[in-house]
Amino acid sequence: MLGDIMIIFDFLTQDEIDDLPDDDPQAAFVTFVRIAQRRLGERVSRIDDGDSAGWDERNEARLGFMNVAIAAAKKYEIEPFASLAVPRVNDFGNDEHRQFKQDLDHYLTQLLLDNSSRSKKDSVTISPQVRDSIRTYAFHLRKLIEDAGDLDEAKRQVLLRRLTDFEAELDKKRLSLLAVTTLAITIAGAPGALWSSAEVANKLLTNILRTVGEAKVADDAARLLPPSTPPMTLSAPRPTGKDTVKTIPARPSETDDDIPF
Structure with a gap:
């Protein structure tokens, strides 16, 4: 049903969008996906998928999540998701959702760990x-x-x-x-x-x-941190001869008396 398809404001409020980091694409993408995943889970948990209507509603919600996640990846230039095509409604099902979620979790894990390391340097x-x-x-x-x-x-x-x-x-x-x-x-x-x-x-x-x-x-x-580290390269979950993953550069790391001199 068209009315059940989740759009961007079903996943994030305008205030949450405005609060996304301006100077760190990796952190912004991770935050975006984290909030969107939570909203997807909240929506799906309220759906009774005991009949075909419920199944369709859940499927459309999942497709809506994939749609906004890919759009965010394009904005922040996060590969390989920025280069993915959003499936047509009739070509999207449980297998496609599970595969996308697993691949997304694989890359998010790398991004989160890299963001944590950079945060400590800053x-x-x-x-x-x-x-x-x-x-x-x-x-x-x-x-x-x-x-x-x-x-x-x-x-x-x-x-x-x-x-x-x-x-x-x-x-x-x-x-x-x-x-x-x-x-x-x-x-x-x-x-x-x-x-x-x-x-x-x-x-x-x-x-x-x-x-x-x-x-x-x-x-x-x-x-024992080195003064600087090279940009992190995200690796694919399944190595193949054709898979290429762009390097996402890490943000540069950017002190007496009554008066205690």
């Missing part, structure tokens, strides 16, 4: 003591921003939001280096002629960067 584990030190620097930085009388109010709110985002990242198991970089760029653009406490702000920011940098060096040394 983040750092910090001890409670180091975390407390960074929080102290951030606290004094917030006070400077709040008390700066010569700082434009719009700029003040931007700085405070960036600082709040950074402090939220400190609550996570690993601190994102992108969050550190974003904070540094934002703060570095504000001092100078804009506010009188620029020298103190720069000193606090330098302390944050130095502390995170030292933690990153120790973290990498403990895990």
